Amino acid sequence: MPTIEFQGKQVELDEDGYLLNLGDWTPELANVLAERDGMTLTEAHWEVINFLRDYYAKYQIAPMIKILVKEIAKSMGPEKGNTKYLYQLYPAGPAKQACLYAGLPKPTGCV
Numbered sequence: 001m002p003t004i005e006f007q008g009k010q011v012e013l014d015e016d017g018y019l020l021n022l023g024d025w026t027p028e029l030a031n032v033l034a035e036r037d038g039m040t041l042t043e044a045h046w047e048v049i050n051f052l053r054d055y056y057a058k059y060q061i062a063p064m065i066k067i068l069v070k071e072i073a074k075s076m077g078p079e080k081g082n083t084k085y086l087y088q089l090y091p092a093g094p095a096k097q098a099c100l101y102a103g104l105p106k107p108t109g110c111v
Helices: 027-036 043-059 065-076 083-089 094-101
Strands: 003-006 009-012
Touching (some): 003 027, 027 094, 065 083, 065 094
16 A cells, blocks of 8 residues: 655555545645645645535535536636636646545546
């Protein structure tokens, strides 16, 4: 089972790099996960991460990209709720990559 060392402890990941224990997530760990991908999280990234964490807390599921775009458009407006904007922030796939940094499971419908 893959792990990442973070703040002196081993954090378990699944085979795709997602946290096995959602309780291990912290904003600092999100930054470490992003840095591993060569990314620096900006305020715009955090808007999506926080949105996803709130969505997961409410529905207990990580949304696939189609639903993510629709729900972000509802809450943040069409300038942010569109695939072009979200792919600029998360080029490896907005739902997939943002959920990874948010400490959530891999979204349904993502391969």
